[in-house]
Amino acid sequence: MSAALETVGLVKRFGGILATDHVSFALEEGARHALIGPNGAGKTTFVNLLTGVLSPSEGRVILGGEDVSRLRPDQRVRRGLARTFQINQLFPEMTPLEALALAVSEREGGGKDWWRRVGAGSVVEPVARIASRFRLTDVLDRPTGSLAYGKQRLLEIALAFACKPRVLLLDEPAAGVPQAERAELIEAVAALPREVAVLLIEHDMDLVFAYADRISVLVDGALLTQGSPEAIATDERVRAVYLGESEHG
Amino acid sequence: MMAQATPDIAAIEAGLARGFVRRARWRLSEIVFWIAALLVILAWPSRSLLFNEIAILALFALSLDLILGYAGIVSLGHAAFFGTGAYVAGLLTKEGLTDPTLGLAIAAASAGALGFATSFLVLRGADLTRLMVTLGVALVLFEIANQWSALTGGADGLQGVAPGPVLGFFAFDIFGRTASLYSFATLFLMFVLARRIAASPFGLSLCAIRDNPLRAAAIGIPVSRRLIAIYTVAAAFAGVAGALLAQTTQFVSLDVFDFARSADVLLVLIIGGTGYLYGGIFGAVAFKVMQDIFSAITPQHWQFWIGFVLVALVLARRERLARLARKALSRAATRLGTAIRVAEAGLPSQGADT
Amino acid sequence: MLTILFDGVAYGMLLFVLACGLAVTLGLMNFVNLAHGAFAMAGGYVTVIVMERLDVPFLATLPLAFLAAALLGLVLERLLYRHVYGRSPLDQVLFSIGLVFMAVSATDYFMGSEQRIIKLPAFLKSRVEWAGVSIGIYRSLIIVICGVLVLALQAVLTRTRFGARLRAAVDDARVARGLGIDVDTIFAVTFAVGSGLAGLGGALGTEILGLDPNFPLKFMIYFLIVVTVGGTSSLTGPFLASLVLGIADVAGKYYVPAFGAFVIYSVMILVLIVRPQGLFARPR
Numbered sequence: 112m113s114a115a116l117e118t119v120g121l122v123k124r125f126g127g128i129l130a131t132d133h134v135s136f137a138l139e140e141g142a143r144h145a146l147i148g149p150n151g152a153g154k155t156t157f158v159n160l161l162t163g164v165l166s167p168s169e170g171r172v173i174l175g176g177e178d179v180s181r182l183r184p185d186q187r188v189r190r191g192l193a194r195t196f197q198i199n200q201l202f203p204e205m206t207p208l209e210a211l212a213l214a215v216s217e218r219e220g221g222g223k224d225w226w227r228r229v230g231a232g233s234v235v236e237p238v239a240r241i242a243s244r245f246r247l248t249d250v251l252d253r254p255t256g257s258l259a260y261g262k263q264r265l266l267e268i269a270l271a272f273a274c275k276p277r278v279l280l281l282d283e284p285a286a287g288v289p290q291a292e293r294a295e296l297i298e299a300v301a302a303l304p305r306e307v308a309v310l311l312i313e314h315d316m317d318l319v320f321a322y323a324d325r326i327s328v329l330v331d332g333a334l335l336t337q338g339s340p341e342a343i344a345t346d347e348r349v350r351a352v353y354l355g356e357s358e359h360g
Numbered sequence: 361m362m363a364q365a366t367p368d369i370a371a372i373e374a375g376l377a378r379g380f381v382r383r384a385r386w387r388l389s390e391i392v393f394w395i396a397a398l399l400v401i402l403a404w405p406s407r408s409l410l411f412n413e414i415a416i417l418a419l420f421a422l423s424l425d426l427i428l429g430y431a432g433i434v435s436l437g438h439a440a441f442f443g444t445g446a447y448v449a450g451l452l453t454k455e456g457l458t459d460p461t462l463g464l465a466i467a468a469a470s471a472g473a474l475g476f477a478t479s480f481l482v483l484r485g486a487d488l489t490r491l492m493v494t495l496g497v498a499l500v501l502f503e504i505a506n507q508w509s510a511l512t513g514g515a516d517g518l519q520g521v522a523p524g525p526v527l528g529f530f531a532f533d534i535f536g537r538t539a540s541l542y543s544f545a546t547l548f549l550m551f552v553l554a555r556r557i558a559a560s561p562f563g564l565s566l567c568a569i570r571d572n573p574l575r576a577a578a579i580g581i582p583v584s585r586r587l588i589a590i591y592t593v594a595a596a597f598a599g600v601a602g603a604l605l606a607q608t609t610q611f612v613s614l615d616v617f618d619f620a621r622s623a624d625v626l627l628v629l630i631i632g633g634t635g636y637l638y639g640g641i642f643g644a645v646a647f648k649v650m651q652d653i654f655s656a657i658t659p660q661h662w663q664f665w666i667g668f669v670l671v672a673l674v675l676a677r678r679e680r681l682a683r684l685a686r687k688a689l690s691r692a693a694t695r696l697g698t699a700i701r702v703a704e705a706g707l708p709s710q711g712a713d714t
Numbered sequence: 715m716l717t718i719l720f721d722g723v724a725y726g727m728l729l730f731v732l733a734c735g736l737a738v739t740l741g742l743m744n745f746v747n748l749a750h751g752a753f754a755m756a757g758g759y760v761t762v763i764v765m766e767r768l769d770v771p772f773l774a775t776l777p778l779a780f781l782a783a784a785l786l787g788l789v790l791e792r793l794l795y796r797h798v799y800g801r802s803p804l805d806q807v808l809f810s811i812g813l814v815f816m817a818v819s820a821t822d823y824f825m826g827s828e829q830r831i832i833k834l835p836a837f838l839k840s841r842v843e844w845a846g847v848s849i850g851i852y853r854s855l856i857i858v859i860c861g862v863l864v865l866a867l868q869a870v871l872t873r874t875r876f877g878a879r880l881r882a883a884v885d886d887a888r889v890a891r892g893l894g895i896d897v898d899t900i901f902a903v904t905f906a907v908g909s910g911l912a913g914l915g916g917a918l919g920t921e922i923l924g925l926d927p928n929f930p931l932k933f934m935i936y937f938l939i940v941v942t943v944g945g946t947s948s949l950t951g952p953f954l955a956s957l958v959l960g961i962a963d964v965a966g967k968y969y970v971p972a973f974g975a976f977v978i979y980s981v982m983i984l985v986l987i988v989r990p991q992g993l994f995a996r997p998r
Binding site (some may be wrong): 395428434481484485487488489492493494495496497499500503507549619623627630659660662664666667668670671672673674675686 | 740746754760794797798801803805808809810811813814815816817818819822823831882931934935938939941972973975976979980982983986987
């Protein structure tokens with residue numbers, strides 16, 4: 112079974128700092144894979160390398176068998192790679208309906224269309240389905256800036272999902288979500304269809320162990336270890352890294 | 361679970377579909393506005409020259425709105441495209457191609473080509489660089505027009521621009537009636553086109569790029585390509601405005617490339633408001649009417665008061681003013697980008713959603 | 715040809731003195747002050763008035779030009795500019811364009827729109843032969859004064875506490891504030907000095923640049939080019955950029971008069987294509 116997404120010897124240097132240290136990583140199709148590591152381990156840098164926001168100093172990124180290392184972020188999205196951001200990156204002046212309609216239009220190839228109005232064609236049904244899946248139907252017509260944080264986080268994931276990805280990278284989806292709104296979010300993540308390979312970057316260990324089939328541990332930019340949740344939970348080195356971190360504060 | 365959810369989805373779909381149609385449809389207030397404008401022009405032939413100027417300035421401001429209000433590009437040299445259109449249209453008539461509509465088309469294409477060529481420069485670098493480039497292009501064109509006096513008439517201007525009758529029938533008269541109606545009609549048609557673009561997925565993607573370019577790329581939008589496209593289109597629109605000036609005043613002077621012209625159109629758009637297409641028109645009306653009144657009172661101080669208004673607008677936080685004004689006008693103005701009343705579709709409430 | 719070079723250097727150094735205030739303002743407050751030329755114009759007119767009405771010799775008016783422009787800058791900064799620092803580039807552009815328009819119209823109203831000519835003292839108008847090159851005393855004076863100013867500026871920046879604080883504030887104003895540096899005072903003083911220098915440059919260069927109410931608009935692009943090409947992270951960048959531009963402009967206007975103005979614009983566009991952040995700027 113070929114990997115949905117993999118990296119080969121991925122390296123990123125910022126001046127003298129080695130942010131990503133020869134990471135060779137594979138995300139299987141349909142995976143529920145979590146990437147954990149202490150603060151500053153380079154998880155978000157890694158995601159930025161995967162999506163093309165950063166270009167690697169060395170190494171390759173391979174999506175569905177195709178080397179995408181040189182492609183721009185929007186080109187990778189069109190090839191089936193979508194991501195969410197740790198801090199919400201939404202369109203404050205637009206409504207969720209417009210944002211979702213836009214994402215769906217783009218993936219249908221209708222983004223260049225300047226003649227027909229938004230909503231003509233086959234946009235409505237996918238938008239309705241996505242809105243329903245992510246519990247957004249009652250807030251569709253309000254400006255994004257006015258939504259509750261939990262709803263905004265759901266929209267963040269919905270937007271990425273609207274790109275019909277084969278690989279979905281979720282960067283700390285539960286971060287900053289108030290307790291009352293977490294359940295809705297976690298349910299939505301758990302209900303993601305099996306055809307989509309999901310890489311979850313999270314700090315919340317409960318969420319990680321409840322959700323992931325496989326866990327990779329990133330420390331100081333390098334992969335420390337990978338394995339099943341049970342193996343990781345009992346791994347001494349992982350404990351040391353996290354315990355060590357909590358010792359330092 | 362799916363069988364129970366499907367009727368809900370269908371209801372949502374129906375509501376959304378209606379909402380999208382409503383979003384793009386012309387409001388009654390818009391139709392009233394355009395008819396009223398036409399009636400004013402027809403009823404007041406003695407002010408035809410003023411109406412002509414308003415229409416041209418409105419189209420010019422509309423073209424700037426396409427890049428400023430929709431794509432977020434600040435240009436200090438938009439007159440470059442205006443002037444290109446003006447000189448091209450003027451020179452065409454001197455070469456014997458007197459059909460005005462043909463002149464508009466070729467002027468638009470020329471200005472658009474220039475826009476396309478310079479768009480790559482404009483997209484590189486941050487805000488200051490962008491300002492510089494737009495400023496620089498307009499200055500270069502000014503110099504070219506200045507130096508190439510054999511072609512452009514230099515500082516004396518291009519004389520003897522003589523367009524033929526519009527559509528073969530309506531000859532330009534000395535009272536300016538044909539001119540004002542011709543410019544108005546052109547403005548309306550270009551506006552319809554701009555409205556179409558703004559309501560399309562392409563237009564929506566521009567709003568997304570303006571709001572959050574990082575996220576726009578992250579949902580698959582090729583940001584640079586879209587910006588190049590809209591910059592080219594905006595340049596073409598500006599070229600049409602310039603061509604109208606050449607054809608209706610039958611003269612082209614160097615000041616079509618002047619910095620003051622770029623600054624004025626920026627002010628006009630700011631007064632009217634960006635991002636909803638009518639801002640350029642309202643601003644042009646306000647600007648020209650004020651100018652008309654002021655030139656009777658204190659002609660030499662006009663520039664001073666423009667400056668004063670600009671400073672005051674900025675200090676008084678124009679965005680807050682604009683937001684307040686827009687809220688007040690929310691029923692009258694067309695905001696191509698807000699509320700779709702999905703509630704009317706009778707959606708199930710959140711609790712019923714399984 | 716050496717004369718051209720000499721004249722170009724003089725022109726370039728004059729441009730630098732005029733534009734360095736803008737470079738520091740941009741680097742410090744991240745503010746695009748298109749009205750910078752107005753301060754230069756103010757200095758020029760102060761010199762003209764004081765020479766005509768009060769019969770003060772030319773050289774003595776220069777410090778007055780500096781002080782007047784600096785004072786004007788200080789007042790405007792405290793009253794108006796500081797409300798606009800954090801605003802969007804569009805707002806800053808609109809604001810400074812508004813100020814330019816007001817300055818130009820007001821000057822036109824009070825001073826009349828004709829070109830003003832300064833009667834230079836006789837000794838400045840003479841030329842000297844040296845190694846086959848004809849050197850104007852006036853331009854030599856410009857080079858000397860500007861050179862001294864450049865050295866003084868560099869010394870202040872690198873040797874004094876104020877300079878150190880200024881550099882810290884340019885690098886990162888938030889951090890500087892956090893360190894207890896009084897950023898607001900630094901802004902005000904820097905703006906005033908920058909405006910003063912512009913005024914001095916305007917007075918000094920009247921003979922070369924001309925003086926009329928449209929001065930700020932005519933020369934806006936030159937100042938902007940110096941700042942864009944030279945970058946804002948140091949003084950050397952704009953200095954070198956000014957020299958290059960000065961020489962290019964003078965040489966261009968001499969050798970290919972029809973295309974004189976194009977040389978400047980072409981250089982600018984070329985630089986912006988190749989290095990959008992400026993020729994001499996540190997890559998950020």
